[in-house]
Amino acid sequence: MALSRRDFLKLSGGTAAAGAVGAGITPQAAAAQVQVPEARIKGASETKTICPYCAVGCGINVHTKDGKVINAEGDPDHPINEGTLCAKGASLYQIVNNDKRVLKPMYRAAGADQWKEVEWDWALDEIAKKIKDTRDRTFKFLSKSKVKEKQPDGTEKEVEKEFTVNRTDAIAHVGSAALDNEECYVLQKWLRSLGLVYIEHQARI
């Protein structure tokens, strides 16, 4: 006899109920005997956070036990994602539990073939020194460009003109999809004040 999925469920439910009644057990008592697997996050602490990957800013509940992250899932109370997460957000706990995670800044000197761990203070000082040095060496106040200029006889002629530019072409900045409006605003102010023109944005690199 061919059984559909629905037929199979009906039949097995009926058989179980009949078996329970036959054995003198009520369906309620039979249900109470069903072994419910223990929740994976039982006894864990829950911390609410925001996904660091992109500016959608989904809310995430992170579960920790014995100082270790054991689970991360969408926060159902969060107004943006209402419990959902994209694949990147859903795999968030793998960032923490990952032996490939880089925990300190790494530095590879010019010409060296190895990276070495350095302290944050040293790394930030080096970055600041290199930005200042590069900017000082390459800052341009003026730049020449060809423009079309109207002549007295009504025709146009291409001429070279000098413009004030106050910029450096030697430093570029790649932003982050995780930055919010306010952070982008402050960052733009800072980068433009340094004279940067190559300002880009990463999304899901």
Ligand code: SF4
């Ligand atoms: S990466 Fe995915 S889960 Fe994270 S904020 Fe963006 S959309 Fe939400």
